[in-house]
Every structure is written in C-alpha cells, then in structure tokens.
Amino acid sequence: MLPSGLMSVLLVATFTTVVQGNYFIVSPSVFRPNEDFKVEITYTGSGTASAKATIGIMGGAEVATSTEQTLTNGQGLLVVPISPNVEKGSYKLTVVGKVNGQEAFRNSTEVRLVMENSFVFIQLDKSMYKPLQTVRFRVLSLDQELKPVAQTVRTDISIVDGNNNKLEEWLGVESMAGVIENSYQLSDQPPLGKWKITAKHKFGEDTKEFTVEKYVLPKFEVTAEALPDYIVDGEKEFNIKVTSKYTYGKPVKGKAKFIFGNGEVVKETMLNTGEDGVHTEKIMMRDVSTAKTWNGLKVAVNVTEEPAQVTETSNQLNIPVYSQRVKLEFLPTSSQVYRSGLPVQLRMKVSNLVDKTPAHTGKQLTVTTFLGSNQEKTLTIDSQGMATTDFDIPPSYTNDIHFTARVVGVDGLSESHQVKEYRTKLNTVLSLEVSTTQAIEVGxxxxxxxxxxxxxRHVAYMVLARGVIVEGGKLNMPGTGLTHTLTATRPMSPMAKVIVYGVVDNGTMSEIIADSEDIEVSSVFDNQVGLRFSADTRRAGTAVDLTITSAPNSKYYLLAVDKSVLLLGTGNDITQGDVISGFHKLGMGTLLAKTRDSLRCWVM
Structure with missing residues (x-):
C-alpha cells in the first residue's frame, strides 16, 4: 500500500507512465542488454487500436523495435527485444498508437541503458587462510533465470590485500559455461588481515572478503543458547544451554566460564555433559542484575578442555528483556496510510514470545480510535492469534489517526498504530488488498x-518482478469495487509488486490514481538439488559415496572442507540469501521505490 508522501503512481519508481487521451502507457525507465523490454498499454476509447514501441539513440538510429500490436480488449503488452551487443549511450523510447489505422498518439521519453543484467557470484573454499595456503575460488555468471550465461563473457578477476595493494589479476578470462575456477598461492609472509577478491564483467560484478591470519584450527566447537531466548521482568531464573563437542562428534570434558555483560559478572563451573555434549546451567536473575541493561543481557561462554587447557569461546548471546511473555503487534500488512472515504484495514497478532505460537485465543481484543468522536471495536482473537477489522474513514477527515489495541483482562498488553492521510488532487483514491499475507507457492x-x-469505467493492473512487467491487464470496474484472481508464476519469485491504476478525469484535468501491494512468491529455484552420503561416519582413509539428485543434464560443482574450517568463519559459500539479495541489487525485487531510477508522468 502507498507509503506516506508518495503521490499517485510515484510508488512505481523505475517506471515511466504516459496518459494521452484514452491511452495509458507504462514501461521501465531502464533497459538491459539481452533482455526483453516490455511496455504495457491500456486503451479506453472506441475504435480499433494498435501500438508499436521502439528504442533508439538520441538523435540517431533505432536499435530495437517491437511488432505493431492490435490491442485486444483495449490492452496490450509490447515486447522490444534488446540485443546483447547494445552499446553505451543516450537512448529514447518512442511509442506510437493508432486508432482505425490513423496515428493518434506519438511521444518519446529518455530511457537509460543499465549494463548489469546478470548475477555474478564468487565461491571460496573457506573464509580464512594461513600463509603459504592456496585460495581456491569459483566465479559463477548466471542469467535472470539462474542459468549459466549463454554467451561468451570476459571476466576480470583481481585480489587485493587489506592495504588495497593489488597482488594478482586475471584479465579477460573467458567461460562459455558461466563458471571460472582458479586459485591463488599465498606467500610465506603475506600481509595479515582482510583481503578481497573481485570478479567483474560488463554485465555484473561481485566482491568477497576473506581473512589471512596465522591461526590454529579449533579442536572443538562451543555454542550457547538461552532457554528461553528472552528474559521477562520479574522472573527469578533462566537457563543457558552450552554445547561443546569435538569436530569428530565426541563431547568435551572440562570447565565453563560464563561472562555476563561486559564482564561485570563471571561464573565458573565444571561441565556436566552426556554424549550429546550438552551442559545446562541455571542462572539466578539476582546474581546477574548488575550486568543487565534496559534492553537485554549479553552472555558469552568460554570452555576450557582438560587436561590440555585449550580454550574456545561460544557465540555471544544478546538476550532481550520484555515486560510480558506475550506480544501484541499490528502486522506490516495493516494500512500505513488512509484514504478519506475508504476503510482502514488493521491486522493484529497475539503470540507467545518463546515459540511464536498463538496466544490468548478466544479472548476479546478492543481497538479504539478517534474519528471526530471516540470509536471502539471489540474483536475475538482467532485460533491463529489473529484479529482483523476495518474502520470507515469519513470523506472529510484529514488528521493523523491513532489506533490502540488491548487484550481484555490482560494488564499491560497493548500496542499502538498510526496512519497518515493520503490525498490526490482530484480527491479520488484507489486501494488494493491481496487475499493473503503468506508466501504464495508457484502455481x-x-x-x-x-x-x-x-x-x-476501467482499471488496469500489472505485476512487476525482477525489474520487468511479468503480467498485466485491463479490468472493467462495475461500481466502486471488484475482485480479480491471479496465479503466482516462477518469474514473480522471490518478490513481486502488484500495482493497480486508473485515470480520473473531471473535464479539466486528468490524474493517475494507484495503489500497490508486495507479495512473496516461494520456489525461487527451479532445479531442486539434494545431497546424501552413504554413511554418517567413516574411518580416515576409507571411501564414502555421495549421491546427488537434481534435474536431468545438470552440471555439478562440489565443495568439501574439514568441518573445523567452518568454525573459523563463514561467508565463503553462495547461499540462497545471496541469490535473493542479488535480485534486489539489480532492482529485481520488491524495493523498487528505493532505487535511484525515477518515474515520469506524461499527461496530455
């Protein structure tokens, strides 16, 4: 939904919008090599309409064009195929519309060429290296379907130390399969500290950090966990679970030192573990009160192995402090702005802090506000811990609106939410609501x-994902509301923005009105890969089989390291989070309104 301060379709940053007579045209304001550029057109007039789009150099020749398309039911999606060899320069988009064969519309606007149209990922064999060790790496170049780039790409790869000294460089490395594998040999006295490896070609780049240090591989791992993972004011005790195990799975025998806050409180004890390596320590709140701050309690655990006297440190805990065991919240899908004359939608959730399960189900929850007079609604918390309601906003109301929710009969359990007015020049607004707030499976x-x-008379919708229009259409709108069904597709993953828009005309001026909602679409990866070893344990020097399952004709690239290496640090591998972040980096996720690209509205 529209955030405060964004007017009309300005929400759709990175897109250009045109209104001329009965034409409504939307397109990206950027285009990329080897990628279809899509222009959506909605026509609300009479007669047979058609349209054509071209991209050309400013003051020069055309470089790409769509076919002329007849608009079916007043709507069309023009596809302009862009060459992979398009050169840098200044470009313009021109759209020509015809009615009954006669030109009725022609206009141009600047569009910007963005060379980055693919993903570049770097994979290292580990995150920390000693002098004289070999840094092994892979560079993957993937298209927007997460498949290897089909064309020959020349990649420049460089390695710099912590002082930004370039110590190695490979220029113009070619790969038809989208994967480059190479290595770098460290000297016996390399500069210690953080190093960087960068891979770059004309369609994208990536940088990864690694550390060069003189280190000893840890013999065992220590992890700490608070039980529960929060502190409630007034409670007398809580537990800390410490797991200490050698990399080959056996428990560590020795002692543990618990360090609270910045060392204000220290407690030592002998480990009492079973074969699982778990020791649970009861902590009395009165003993650590001097280390607790208003927002939490820091805890770290040092485990010293006996008799070798080797010490390893756990992860640091930051245990939050709450006044209640139960949390009441307004969900982000609640209205963030209000439109006079349309209802405000409020979605509240009551859940247990410890396990996030629904709380106080069946109890009553009140929501109060002031809309010229005091108003209150009483709701019942459902089995999912949810309570949902709407408040009708008077057409003339303009003040900020404050809502307060309280669980009846539970002292101190309340939450507030504020919405600000959203207004258009012609005082006509549009709202959009998606039927689910959960991730939607493809299909x-x-x-x-x-x-x-x-x-x-009409509204139009479109779905934006990965920087392009993936679906759109025109809808007849009887009265002042309608419901339309869409199907989630893979090009919409991982995040998409659904936008609805229309044109208001009072005879003197025209105005675009719009609203949007973000949706999450699961199943980012089309090729599902599985790994399975033939045995959980094997003696050194014996063989073990690895079974890999995937789509037919897949090519595998494996990484295998000693588990103790991972205790030194992570970040060397490519994760699902890296891939999703890559979509956002290229402007292909849901954060379209935060990119540097602008939207221009033409009203003629």
Whole structure:
C-alpha cells in the first residue's frame, strides 16, 4: 500500500507512465542488454487500436523495435527485444498508437541503458587462510533465470590485500559455461588481515572478503543458547544451554566460564555433559542484575578442555528483556496510510514470545480510535492469534489517526498504530488488498480486491518482478469495487509488486490514481538439488559415496572442507540469501521505490 508522501503512481519508481487521451502507457525507465523490454498499454476509447514501441539513440538510429500490436480488449503488452551487443549511450523510447489505422498518439521519453543484467557470484573454499595456503575460488555468471550465461563473457578477476595493494589479476578470462575456477598461492609472509577478491564483467560484478591470519584450527566447537531466548521482568531464573563437542562428534570434558555483560559478572563451573555434549546451567536473575541493561543481557561462554587447557569461546548471546511473555503487534500488512472515504484495514497478532505460537485465543481484543468522536471495536482473537477489522474513514477527515489495541483482562498488553492521510488532487483514491499475507507457492492463485472512492469505467493492473512487467491487464470496474484472481508464476519469485491504476478525469484535468501491494512468491529455484552420503561416519582413509539428485543434464560443482574450517568463519559459500539479495541489487525485487531510477508522468 502507498507509503506516506508518495503521490499517485510515484510508488512505481523505475517506471515511466504516459496518459494521452484514452491511452495509458507504462514501461521501465531502464533497459538491459539481452533482455526483453516490455511496455504495457491500456486503451479506453472506441475504435480499433494498435501500438508499436521502439528504442533508439538520441538523435540517431533505432536499435530495437517491437511488432505493431492490435490491442485486444483495449490492452496490450509490447515486447522490444534488446540485443546483447547494445552499446553505451543516450537512448529514447518512442511509442506510437493508432486508432482505425490513423496515428493518434506519438511521444518519446529518455530511457537509460543499465549494463548489469546478470548475477555474478564468487565461491571460496573457506573464509580464512594461513600463509603459504592456496585460495581456491569459483566465479559463477548466471542469467535472470539462474542459468549459466549463454554467451561468451570476459571476466576480470583481481585480489587485493587489506592495504588495497593489488597482488594478482586475471584479465579477460573467458567461460562459455558461466563458471571460472582458479586459485591463488599465498606467500610465506603475506600481509595479515582482510583481503578481497573481485570478479567483474560488463554485465555484473561481485566482491568477497576473506581473512589471512596465522591461526590454529579449533579442536572443538562451543555454542550457547538461552532457554528461553528472552528474559521477562520479574522472573527469578533462566537457563543457558552450552554445547561443546569435538569436530569428530565426541563431547568435551572440562570447565565453563560464563561472562555476563561486559564482564561485570563471571561464573565458573565444571561441565556436566552426556554424549550429546550438552551442559545446562541455571542462572539466578539476582546474581546477574548488575550486568543487565534496559534492553537485554549479553552472555558469552568460554570452555576450557582438560587436561590440555585449550580454550574456545561460544557465540555471544544478546538476550532481550520484555515486560510480558506475550506480544501484541499490528502486522506490516495493516494500512500505513488512509484514504478519506475508504476503510482502514488493521491486522493484529497475539503470540507467545518463546515459540511464536498463538496466544490468548478466544479472548476479546478492543481497538479504539478517534474519528471526530471516540470509536471502539471489540474483536475475538482467532485460533491463529489473529484479529482483523476495518474502520470507515469519513470523506472529510484529514488528521493523523491513532489506533490502540488491548487484550481484555490482560494488564499491560497493548500496542499502538498510526496512519497518515493520503490525498490526490482530484480527491479520488484507489486501494488494493491481496487475499493473503503468506508466501504464495508457484502455481497457486490469489485474489486482489480493488476499491475506489469514485466510479471508474476501467482499471488496469500489472505485476512487476525482477525489474520487468511479468503480467498485466485491463479490468472493467462495475461500481466502486471488484475482485480479480491471479496465479503466482516462477518469474514473480522471490518478490513481486502488484500495482493497480486508473485515470480520473473531471473535464479539466486528468490524474493517475494507484495503489500497490508486495507479495512473496516461494520456489525461487527451479532445479531442486539434494545431497546424501552413504554413511554418517567413516574411518580416515576409507571411501564414502555421495549421491546427488537434481534435474536431468545438470552440471555439478562440489565443495568439501574439514568441518573445523567452518568454525573459523563463514561467508565463503553462495547461499540462497545471496541469490535473493542479488535480485534486489539489480532492482529485481520488491524495493523498487528505493532505487535511484525515477518515474515520469506524461499527461496530455
């Protein structure tokens, strides 16, 4: 939904919007090599309409064009294929519309060429190296379907130390398969500290850090966990679970030192573990009160192995402090702004802090506010811990609105939410609501509900994902509301933005009105890969089989390291989070409104 301060379709940053007569045209304001550039057109007039789009050099020749397309039911999606060899320069988009064969619309606007259109990922064999060790790495170049880039790409790779001295460089390394494998040999006295490896070609780049240090591999791992993972004011005790195990799985025998805060409180004890390596220590709140701050308690655990007297340190805990065991919250899917004449949607959730399960189900929850007079609604918390309601906003209301939710009969359990007014020049607004707030599986359907404060003949919708329009259409809107069903597709993953928009015309001026909602679509990866060893344990020097399952004709790249290496640090591998972050980095996720690209509205 529209955030405060964004007017009309300005929400759709990175997109250009045009209104001329009965035409409504939306397109990206950037284009990329080897990628289809899509332009959506909605026509609300009479007659047979068609349109064509071209991209050309400013003051020069055309470099790409779509076919002329007849608009079916007043709507069309023009596809402009972009060459992979398009050169840098200044470009313009021109759209020409015809009605009954006669030119009715022509206009141009600047579009910007963005060379980055693929993902570059670096994989290292580990995150920390000693002098004289070999840094092994892979560079993967993937297209937007997460497949190896099909064309020949020349990649420049460099390695610099912590003082930014370039110690190695490979220029123009070619790979038809999208994967480069290489290594770098460290000297006997390399500069210690943080190093960087960078891989870059004209379509993208990536940088990864690693550490060069003189270290000894840890013999065992120590992890700490608070039970529960929070502290409630007034409680007398809590537990800390310490797990200490050698990398080959056996428990560590020795002693543990618990360090609270910045060392204000220290407690030592002998480990009492079973074969699982777990020791649980009861902590009395009165003993650590001097180390607790207003927002939490820091805890670290040192385990010393006996008799070798080798010490390893756990992860640091930051245990939050709460006044209640139960949390009441307004979900982010609640309205963040209000439109006079349309209802505000409020979604609240009550859950246990310890395990996030629903709390106080069946109890009553009140929501109060002031809309010219005091208003209150009483709701019942459902089996999922949810309570949902709408408040109708008077057409003339303009002040900020404050809502307060309270669980009846539970002292101190309340939460507040504030919404600000969203207003347009012609005082007509549009709202969009998606039927689910959960991640949608590819292939599943979901509904969008559209409401307006005035009667519109038509509204249009589109779904934006990975920086392009993946779906769109025009809808007849009887009255002031409608519901439409969409199906989640793989190009919509991992995040997509659903936008609805229409044109209001009072005879003197026209205005675009719009709203949007973000959706999460699961199943980012089309090729599901599985790994399975033939045995959980094997003696040194014996063989073990690894079974890999995936789609046919897949090519595998394996990484195998000693588990103790991972205790020194992570970040060397490529994770699912890295891939999803890559979509956002290229402007292909849901954070479109935070990119540097602008939206331009043409009203003629």
């Amino acid at each position: 599943n359907s979901f509904d969008i509900a559209i409401k307006s404060t005035a009667t519109l």
